[in-house]
Amino acid sequence: MSTEPLDYDPVQASRERWIERGWAESAPGMAAVASVMRVDQIFGDRAATILRPLGLTFARYQVLGMLRWSGPLTLGAVSRRLWITPPTVTSAINRLEAAALCQRVPHPTDARATLVEISRDGSRVFDDAVDRLNDGLFGSLTLDGGVLTADEVEVLLGLLGKIRAAAGDLASSADADEVPT
Secondary structure (H helix, E strand, O other), X not given: OOOOOOOOOHHHHHHHHHHHOOOOOOHHHHHHHHHHHHHHHHHHHHHHHHHHHHOOOHHHHHHHHHHHHHXXXXXXXXXXXXXXXXXXXXXXXXXXXXXXXXXXXXXOOOOOOEEEEEOHHHHHHHHHHHHHHHHHHHHHHOOXXXXXXXXXXXXXXXXXXXXHHHOOOOOOOHHHHOOOO
């Protein structure tokens, strides 16, 4: 994907096309969705660049984080908690296990189930990944003249939370009801 700035804004151009075609009421929503999807690509590309030297993808990083903070879990629990499909979790666990970053262990009370737990090396790699992501991605939004102010990030989180709550993504929509201004 090119990182060269474009001569025009494809989102704005699409918005103008929407209006020209008589879809003016939908144009702001289309532009918002397209913008969020483009920002997702930007964040995903930056995360991949940061995590690649550690042998991680963002999905594997998330799995390690869940195991680091929650302790041993079944693969199904990892899938549900991270919104990652079961095949993606299985693939991530297989690759993490091959790299000695986690291991499968028998469930202590259910012989039918298997747990996965993070290894000492997995904890070390995850902690390194957190430091790198904080420096190169998460902190770049607000720290040292970042793109957004801390207050703008809170407004953004509130707005995105409202969308997630409306889609049924959150168990409780209480936090999404209040958008900081």
